[in-house]
Amino acid sequence: MRKNKGTVLALATSTFLIFTLVGLGTMYFAGIQSGSGQTRVGSAEAFWIAEAGVQTATVRLPEDPTDFSGSLGAGTYAVDIEPISTVRWRITSVGNVPSQTREIEAVFGPDISTAIKVKGLLTISGNAEVNGPTEELADFTFEDIFGISQAQMESQATHSYTDPDNNPEVSNITYIKFDKNKKCSIESGWSGSGVLIVEGGDLIMTGGAQFNGIIWVSGGIIHTLGGNTVVNGTIFVDCGENETTKVVGTTEVNLDFAAIDAAFADNDIPGTLKIVFWEEK
Secondary structure: OOHHHHHHHHHHHHHHHHHHHHHHHHHHHHHHHHHHHHHHHHHHHHHHHHHHHHHHHHHHOOOOOOOOOEEOOOOEEEEEEEEEOOOOEEEEEEEEEEEEEEEEEEEEEOOOOOOOOEOOOOEEEOOOEEEEOEEEEOOOOHHHOOOOOOOHHHHHEEEEEEOOOOOOOOOOEEEEEEOOOOOEOOOOOEEEEEEEEEEEEEEOOOOOOOEEEEEEEEEEEEEEEEEEEEEEEEEEOOOOOOOOEEOOOOOEEOOOOOHHHHHHHHOOOOOOOEEEEEEEE
16 A cells, blocks of 8 residues: 555655746746747837838938937937948948848839839940840839929030931030931040930930940830940930830940939939939948
């Protein structure tokens, strides 16, 4: 009988110890999970506070390009604004909550990120080189890019032409329209800069032409780019979806933010400012 009682006692004790260990283990792992959950929540809060700093900077720019800090809930953010040009800024925002920090870097400036963007088709052939993204069958408007209407841009033009001869002078804002002719040729070592608007016809660039800035063609296409032509900046072609812009020969088109920013800043064009680059550090 005593032996049986001893056996029962031993079994009861063992069972108690097992349940105790299971209970303690459950409490231990629940504590770990709770701590891990709190860490994740804190990290997420720090991230969104850092993002709030970025968004606040976009509201302050371009009028107030100075560093600033602020608080949100239980956290704080510190924002550094570095000018890249007079129309483009690098924003670094650090969000902090107790024991958690997240950092975001963004670039705020003109909403341009392609070397060539066309509403129709694009052909690149021969030894032509395009350094930067391209986009065909794209959806965009004049106001999307420049922040003003095409009529407003025409009223601000430094040079206005109708049916110009070849190689017109192009600087600051140049506006070309067509009445009888349907094309304008730029060639033979010509150079220009700023914003070039071509309305109602084709722009032909060849023979070593060089341009720095923004080219916009509407109602036509850039028919041929060839013969050592170089464009530093960006090109937009507002044409029919079945029309083809051709980049051929030894043409070079470079997405050049410095040339783009100069075209905006030098001609007091507001542009449409957006976050054009974003990453978490």
